[in-house]
Amino acid sequence: MTKFNVLILGNASAAPTLSRNQTAQLINIDEQYFLMDCGEGTQLRLREHNIKFQRINHIFISHLHGDHFLGLMGLLQTMHLLGRQTDLHIYSCGHVEEIVHVHLKHAKGNIGYPIHYHTVGTDQSELVFEDHKVEVHSIPLKHKIPCTGFLFREKQKPRKVNPEGLKKYKVPRFEIARIKAGEDFIDAGGNTVPNDALTFAPDASHAYAFCSDTAYLESIIPIIEGVDLLYHEATFLEEHRDRAGQTLHATAAQAATIALKSRVKKLIIGHFSNRYSDLELLLNEAKSIFEATEIAEQDRCFDLLKSQ
Numbered sequence: 001m002t003k004f005n006v007l008i009l010g011n012a013s014a015a016p017t018l019s020r021n022q023t024a025q026l027i028n029i030d031e032q033y034f035l036m037d038c039g040e041g042t043q044l045r046l047r048e049h050n051i052k053f054q055r056i057n058h059i060f061i062s063h064l065h066g067d068h069f070l071g072l073m074g075l076l077q078t079m080h081l082l083g084r085q086t087d088l089h090i091y092s093c094g095h096v097e098e099i100v101h102v103h104l105k106h107a108k109g110n111i112g113y114p115i116h117y118h119t120v121g122t123d124q125s126e127l128v129f130e131d132h133k134v135e136v137h138s139i140p141l142k143h144k145i146p147c148t149g150f151l152f153r154e155k156q157k158p159r160k161v162n163p164e165g166l167k168k169y170k171v172p173r174f175e176i177a178r179i180k181a182g183e184d185f186i187d188a189g190g191n192t193v194p195n196d197a198l199t200f201a202p203d204a205s206h207a208y209a210f211c212s213d214t215a216y217l218e219s220i221i222p223i224i225e226g227v228d229l230l231y232h233e234a235t236f237l238e239e240h241r242d243r244a245g246q247t248l249h250a251t252a253a254q255a256a257t258i259a260l261k262s263r264v265k266k267l268i269i270g271h272f273s274n275r276y277s278d279l280e281l282l283l284n285e286a287k288s289i290f291e292a293t294e295i296a297e298q299d300r301c302f303d304l305l306k307s308q
């Protein structure tokens with residue numbers, strides 16, 4: 001794998017402002033694009049970053065509050081106007097298909113490419129997408145309406161061969177694929193050579209977890225444990241914890257506590273209430289519990305393959 005990064009296209013909650021767009025992130029895994037949420041104006045944010053819309057084949061919508069999906073209809077329409085032919089997949093626990101159909105029905109419009117709607121359950125984490133390199137799992141969250149985060153995990157890589165071991169035990173070339181897959185080798189004399197005499201451990205696989213919107217929820221910890229990068233919403237400061245409780249959102253301290261208990265490598269926080277103009281307050285609150293925290297600043301790209 002040569003690329004695994006997360007571009008923050010917006011980090012606002014509720015209404016967009018001139019400096020903060022609503023939630024949307026573009027996840028690039030080896031040049032395969034995954035769009036995570038699609039707040040209002042996302043297509044303009046993509047244009048600003050010179051992202052070709054037609055390269056996005058998978059869109060994940062966490063839930064149907066407007067600040068997470070109001071940009072979807074516009075993006076689907078622009079893809080159509082640009083002549084898209086290729087299939088598009090949309091993953092959500094909400095009724096996205098119904099909303100798109102109502103819009104097209106009353107606009108007497110159509111979309112000229114196939115859209116596949118994948119319904120994501122909210123009872124437990126499930127595998128929602130996989131190919132030869134990556135798996136995406138849902139992360140059931142606790143919010144006012146059904147809501148899921150998503151975990152993007154690079155598949156385990158093959159073991160690396162130890163050239164000296166191969167030479168020592170005279171391993172023929174045609175056996176190497178099996179040995180990389182972890183199998184032992186039986187030599188010409190019928191002796192078993194253990195795999196770890198022939199290989200080294202594979203390079204680490206990387207993972208990114210997106211968790212928004214949610215109240216403080218410890219049941220996500222086993223799902224996101226040890227990820228390289230966790231995005232967790234931090235809509236409020238602790239001083240507004242009551243408000244967080246009423247709206248089923250998290251505070252910066254709660255996001256940091258989840259990061260700490262999940263032993264993630266790094267936390268980025270976002271989805272800030274517009275009442276805060278100074279985001280340092282949220283950052284400092286989180287850092288007092290989990291030092292490796294940063295703001296999910298709009299337009300910033302977080303690279304999982306670089307130590308951060």
Ligand SMILES: [Zn+2]
Nearest residue numbers: 063065143213
């Ligand atoms: Zn919400």
